[in-house]
Structures are given as structure tokens and as C-alpha cells.
Amino acid sequence: MISVHLESGRVSIARRSKPRRPRGFALLRLLRAGICNTDLELQRGYYGFKGTPGHEFVAEVIDADAPVWIGKRVVGEINLACGKCDWCARGLGRHCPKRTVLGIVKHPGAFSEYFTLPERNLLEAPPKLATDHAVFTEPVAAACEILEQVKIPKNAPVAVLGDGKLGLLISQVLAVHGAKVHQFGRHKEKLAIAELAGVTGEVAKGALPVCAYDFVVDATGSAEGLRAAVGMTRPRGTLVMKSTVAGTVSIDTAPIIVNEITLVGSRCGRFQPALDLLRRGKIHVEEMIQGRMALGQAPEAFEMAARKGMLKVLLDG
Amino acid sequence: MISVHLESGRVSIARRSKPRRPRGFALLRLLRAGICNTDLELQRGYYGFKGTPGHEFVAEVIDADAPVWIGKRVVGEINLACGKCDWCARGLGRHCPKRTVLGIVKHPGAFSEYFTLPERNLLEAPPKLATDHAVFTEPVAAACEILEQVKIPKNAPVAVLGDGKLGLLISQVLAVHGAKVHQFGRHKEKLAIAELAGVTGEVAKGALPVCAYDFVVDATGSAEGLRAAVGMTRPRGTLVMKSTVAGTVSIDTAPIIVNEITLVGSRCGRFQPALDLLRRGKIHVEEMIQGRMALGQAPEAFEMAARKGMLKVLLDG
Numbered sequence: 340m341i342s343v344h345l346e347s348g349r350v351s352i353a354r355r356s357k358p359r360r361p362r363g364f365a366l367l368r369l370l371r372a373g374i375c376n377t378d379l380e381l382q383r384g385y386y387g388f389k390g391t392p393g394h395e396f397v398a399e400v401i402d403a404d405a406p407v408w409i410g411k412r413v414v415g416e417i418n419l420a421c422g423k424c425d426w427c428a429r430g431l432g433r434h435c436p437k438r439t440v441l442g443i444v445k446h447p448g449a450f451s452e453y454f455t456l457p458e459r460n461l462l463e464a465p466p467k468l469a470t471d472h473a474v475f476t477e478p479v480a481a482a483c484e485i486l487e488q489v490k491i492p493k494n495a496p497v498a499v500l501g502d503g504k505l506g507l508l509i510s511q512v513l514a515v516h517g518a519k520v521h522q523f524g525r526h527k528e529k530l531a532i533a534e535l536a537g538v539t540g541e542v543a544k545g546a547l548p549v550c551a552y553d554f555v556v557d558a559t560g561s562a563e564g565l566r567a568a569v570g571m572t573r574p575r576g577t578l579v580m581k582s583t584v585a586g587t588v589s590i591d592t593a594p595i596i597v598n599e600i601t602l603v604g605s606r607c608g609r610f611q612p613a614l615d616l617l618r619r620g621k622i623h624v625e626e627m628i629q630g631r632m633a634l635g636q637a638p639e640a641f642e643m644a645a646r647k648g649m650l651k652v653l654l655d656g
Numbered sequence: 657m658i659s660v661h662l663e664s665g666r667v668s669i670a671r672r673s674k675p676r677r678p679r680g681f682a683l684l685r686l687l688r689a690g691i692c693n694t695d696l697e698l699q700r701g702y703y704g705f706k707g708t709p710g711h712e713f714v715a716e717v718i719d720a721d722a723p724v725w726i727g728k729r730v731v732g733e734i735n736l737a738c739g740k741c742d743w744c745a746r747g748l749g750r751h752c753p754k755r756t757v758l759g760i761v762k763h764p765g766a767f768s769e770y771f772t773l774p775e776r777n778l779l780e781a782p783p784k785l786a787t788d789h790a791v792f793t794e795p796v797a798a799a800c801e802i803l804e805q806v807k808i809p810k811n812a813p814v815a816v817l818g819d820g821k822l823g824l825l826i827s828q829v830l831a832v833h834g835a836k837v838h839q840f841g842r843h844k845e846k847l848a849i850a851e852l853a854g855v856t857g858e859v860a861k862g863a864l865p866v867c868a869y870d871f872v873v874d875a876t877g878s879a880e881g882l883r884a885a886v887g888m889t890r891p892r893g894t895l896v897m898k899s900t901v902a903g904t905v906s907i908d909t910a911p912i913i914v915n916e917i918t919l920v921g922s923r924c925g926r927f928q929p930a931l932d933l934l935r936r937g938k939i940h941v942e943e944m945i946q947g948r949m950a951l952g953q954a955p956e957a958f959e960m961a962a963r964k965g966m967l968k969v970l971l972d973g
Contacts, residue, residue, distance in 0.1 A: 385910075426891070434891035434915070436867070488916065550753070565909070574743070574751035580913055587906045592882070593702075595921035596897055598751070599805065602919040604912035 343450035343637040346389045350638045357453045364455045367398035369656030373474045374644040393442040393450030395477045397470045414476040416460040417441040465618045475624040482512040484608030493517030498552040502529040506558035511536035515621045535623045562588040574598040627651045660767035660954040663706045667955045674770045681772045684715035686973030688791045691961040710767030711759040712794045714787045731793040733777040734758040782935045792941040799829040801925030810834030815869040819846040823875035828853035832938045852940045879905040891915040944968045
């Protein structure tokens with residue numbers, strides 16, 4: 340089978356033998372995968388990654404302990420938790436200290452003809468949900484995670500900074516939740532996608548509003564974005580940190596302390612709410628697909644995905 | 657009258673005329689003041705401060721609109737709020753955007769024979785509470801603020817980093833609240849003060865525990881301290897940022913996001929709970945007093961307060 344291999348910032352295609360399925364794991368055949376900013380960060384050295392990346396996928400179950408899974412079209416939670424610790428008992432396997440993470444931490448990823456994942460991580464893609472859309476389940480789940488961490492009242496004004504892939508999903512998820520979302524970005528045509536879900540887009544030129552929002556989400560992926568987000572948050576307000584940036588960020592802690600701002604780090608989320616939103620057609624993902632290549636063209640696909648302003652690039656399995 | 661004057665990092669004694677009392681304000685005569693780390697930060701250039709500092713005080717009311725105040729021994733909330741805006745209506749005048757702040761922002765401070773403060777800011781010091789102890793109301797209120805912002809269950813393990821003045825008050829307030837407080841510091845004899853209130857002190861040597869506490873308070877006043885505090889916080893845990901540090905801090909946002917940590921900036925608090933704790937003798941402040949000088953010796957007192965490892969230095973009015 341062919342697999343994508345990432346090492347020292349270089350993406351290549353490797354020929355490997357089909358993986359063995361450990362007990363409790365399903366053997367999956369890739370149908371569709373998405374290239375995420377985290378994959379690009381891994382390429383830039385985040386986690387000192389080496390191996391097969393990929394964690395946004397839709398696959399067909401080829402083999403599994405439970406025969407009911409075989410032949411099903413599935414998505415899957417990317418954290419492989421121990422299932423025994425306190426975190427797992429609380430339903431927070433995403434924080435299990437022993438976890439590995441599909442295509443990110445010590446478990447070969449989905450950019451491969453075949454790969455494995457624990458059966459308990461799988462969710463069936465609803466029959467009417469297009470494969471191209473189901474592949475967005477993981478990033479939509481990451482957006483939904485915000486609502487699990489922060490109580491945002493319906494009708495509350497929320498600012499989302501950044502109009503990249505994650506920013507567009509976050510603004511839509513929050514708008515569908517009922518918040519009044521104002522999204523600040525750099526690209527009119529990207530903001531237009533979120534506007535389909537009821538978001539108000541604004542191409543940010545010059546000064547951003549100061550101390551203006553009780554809820555701010557930083558999805559810029561940049562140090563400047565995070566600093567701007569602090570400035571936009573009202574006293575006693577909440578700033579959700581949603582970007583993965585390699586390296587350190589210099590921030591002035593004084594406004595955070597003086598204005599008693601709460602910063603909330605936010606990562607992966609539960610898949611079910613995301614799958615529900617996608618099934619109901621609430622999140623405009625079709626418009627976010629800007630590239631499509633075969634798995635064997637992954638090196639070119641990574642290049643395309645890294646281009647400035649590019650939204651989602653899919654890989655066909 | 658004499659006043660302390662701070663300008664370009666230099667502390668001097670100035671002779672000024674007694675301030676006029678605007679309507680709604682009390683004219684106060686200083687009985688006792690405390691030098692706070694914020695005063696030392698002001699000296700280092702925080703807020704570009706110039707004028708009379710001082711915000712920890714006990715005073716006698718000399719004149720006021722309401723005759724009942726006259727002759728009373730008082731402490732006072734340091735934020736002078738407009739009383740009309742939404743923040744003020746919510747009882748959060750501490751965040752009023754039009755506020756001035758005693759001895760910090762555009763209102764002459766308490767390091768002066770006479771000074772003024774709105775009558776609504778005043779609280780009477782309970783007769784049995786020593787003046788030396790009542791002067792700690794403001795920093796104890798800042799410690800109490802944590803409990804107003806973060807729900808810390810009784811018996812919850814909490815780590816407090818730093819054994820300076822604020823750190824010792826925070827650990828004691830949290831211990832009195834019922835938390836199991838573990839305080840990491842550098843000075844056995846300082847930690848011993850907090851231990852009187854039931855805190856477990858530990859002289860930090862080498863590596864600190866990693867991902868070990870659901871609640872962490874950084875009171876180190878240093879960038880390294882804040883970074884260490886992030887590392888000590890468990891996934892989904894809360895880190896309270898309590899230090900005022902001039903300048904920016906470089907932090908790695910990755911562990912905050914990956915572990916979904918909540919950072920809470922925390923500043924001033926309500927005076928009443930603090931005054932109650934002090935009246936009930938729950939907070940060991942007597943042991944924290946390490947220097948005492950007359951107001952006219954403020955330049956020497958500032959020098960003493962800035963010495964490494966020094967706890968509270970008081971000024972006698």
C-alpha cells in the first residue's frame with residue numbers, strides 16, 4: 340500500500356505493508372482525507388514529527404472485532420486513550436496522559452491507503468452525509484469544543500479573529516448555536532462563506548475594536564492575532580485560544596490581569612455534535628474545498644495547502 | 657503637609673497644600689500605609705507613573721459630606737468608579753472604564769499626610785482590628801478576588817507559586833476557604849508564615865511537579881514563574897495569574913491549548929470579605945511586617961521594601 344511519509348519537513352510517498360489490526364482495532368481503508376493546519380505545523384517541526392500524518396478522514400471499515408462495523412463508512416475520534424484512567428472514566432480520553440493521537444503522536448495517520456483505529460473511536464457517517472463533507476467532522480468537532488468549555492449565551496456578541504479553515508468553522512458553529520458572530524479576517528471571499536451561516540464578516544483594516552467583546556476566539560494562528568484578541572476582549576471577558584502556533588508568543592500580561600480576562604486553551608472536541616451539525620447541513624463546508632488530489636500526490640497537495648489563503652485541500656483515497 | 661512624590665523612578669518627599677475635598681469625597685488623614693509590589697513596579701516604570709503613590713492605607717476621616725464618617729478609622733476601595741456605567745451597575749466599579757485608581761491611575765495616593773477618596777469607597781475598620789493589620793485589607797481583598805472568579809471546591813488541592821507578600825496572603829486565604837494549599841517558594845521562613853494558616857510550604861529546588869494541580873496560582877511576579885505555573889497545571893485545569901509584571905512575557909501557547917488550560921487574570925477584590933477575614937484573625941499578617949518608618953522616610957522605606965526577600969514595610973502617618 341502507499342502511505343504519506345513526513346520527515347524533517349519533507350513530504351514523500353512510501354510503500355509499506357498493510358498494517359496489522361490489533362485486537363479492539365479496526366482496519367480502515369481511506370476514502371477521503373483533509374489536510375489540516377496542524378499537518379502543516381507538523382511539517383514545520385511541531386512535535387518533532389516523523390511518520391505518517393493525517394487525522395481528518397472518512398474511511399471504509401475493512402476488518403474489525405465487531406462484524407457490524409465491516410463495510411461501514413466511518414469517521415473517527417483521533418485520540419487513542421487508555422480507557423482505564425480517571426480522564427477516560429470522565430469521558431475525557433482526549434486528555435488521557437497515555438494517549439497517542441492519529442497522525443500526530445505515535446500512531447500512524449490517515450494519509451495512507453490503510454490504517455488502524457480503535458473500534459470505540461469510530462462513528463458511522465450518516466448515509467445522506469457526503470464523504471466530502473464528513474471529512475470535516477474532526478475540525479467541526481474542534482470548533483464545537485468551544486461550546487463545551489465556555490458558556491456562551493444565545494444572542495451574545497462574539498468576535499472570531501481569523502478567516503482560515505478553523506476560523507470559518509468556528510464562526511459558523513457559534514452562529515448556528517445562536518451567538519451574534521462578528522468575524523474579522525483578511526479575505527472578503529472567505530468571510531462570505533461564514534456569512535452563509537449568518538456570520539457578519541469584516542475585512543480587518545487598521546485598528547480593531549478595543550475592549551469590545553465578552554467573548555473572543557483567536558483562530559489566526561499568529562502571535563499578533565493573539566495579542567489583538569487580548570485587546571478586543573472586554574474586562575472579565577473570555578478569550579478562547581484555538582490556534583496551534585509552533586514556538587513561543589510574547590504577550591503583555593498586564594491587560595490580562597488588569598482587565599481580569601479569562602483565556603481558555605481549546606483543542607479537540609467530541610465528534611457526535613459535529614456529525615449532527617454536518618448531517619443537518621448547518622455548516623457550509625462545500626464552499627471551503629479548494630483542492631483535491633490523489634493520495635499519491637500528497638507532496639503536491641501539501642504544497643497547495645500551504646499556499647497563502649488556501650482553504651481545504653482533500654486527498655482521495 | 658508632606659507627600660511622597662514618585663517621578664522617573666525617584667522617590668522624594670514633597671511639601672504640598674492639603675487637598676480640597678470635592679463633593680462626595682472624604683478628606684482622610686493617614687494613619688498607616690503599606691508599600692506594595694505595585695508601588696515598586698510603578699517606580700520601575702509601570703503605567704509611566706508620576707505623582708503620589710500609595711493605595712494600602714488606614715486613615716482617619718477628617719471631613720466628609722456625611723457627618724457619621726467624621727473621626728472614623730477607615731480603609732477604602734482603591735478604584736474610583738463613575739457610579740453610572742454598566743460596570744458600576746453590576747457592582748464591578750473595579751472595571752469601570754472611566755475609573756481612576758488611588759495612587760496608581762490619576763488620583764493622588766495615600767502616601768501623604770492627607771488625601772481624598774469618595775465616601776462610598778470607605779469601610780470602617782472594626783474597632784478590635786489593629787491598624788497594622790487593617791492596612792492589609794487591600795492585598796487580602798486581591799487574594800479573595802480569586803474565590804470570586806474561580807470556583808475552587810473545599811479540599812481541592814491548589815498550588816500557589818511564589819512566597820512574596822501577595823503569595824503568602826493568597827495561600828492563607830485559600831487555606832482558610834478550605835482548599836488544600838501547597839505553596840512553592842524560595843524561603844523557608846516566609847513559607848512558615850503561611851503554614852500558620854494551614855498551608856503546606858515547600859522550598860522549590862529543581863523540578864516542579866508537572867500536570868499535577870487542577871488549580872494553580874502564579875504569584876511569583878516573574879516570567880519564569882508563569883511558565884512554571886503553566887507546566888504544573890493539569891489538563892482542563894485553571895491557572896490564576898496574579899502577578900503584575902512590567903513588560904511582556906514569552907510563553908509557549910502549545911501546552912495551554914493542548915491541555916486546554918484556563919488562565920484567569922485576577923486583580924483587585926471587594927474589601928468586605930477581606931476585612932471579615934482580618935477581623936476574625938484568620939490571616940497571619942503580623943508576621944509579615946518587616947519594616948516600619950515614618951512617612952517622611954519614604955525614600956528609605958522604598959529602598960528597604962525593594963530589598964530581595966523583604967515582606968511588608970509600613971509607613972506611619
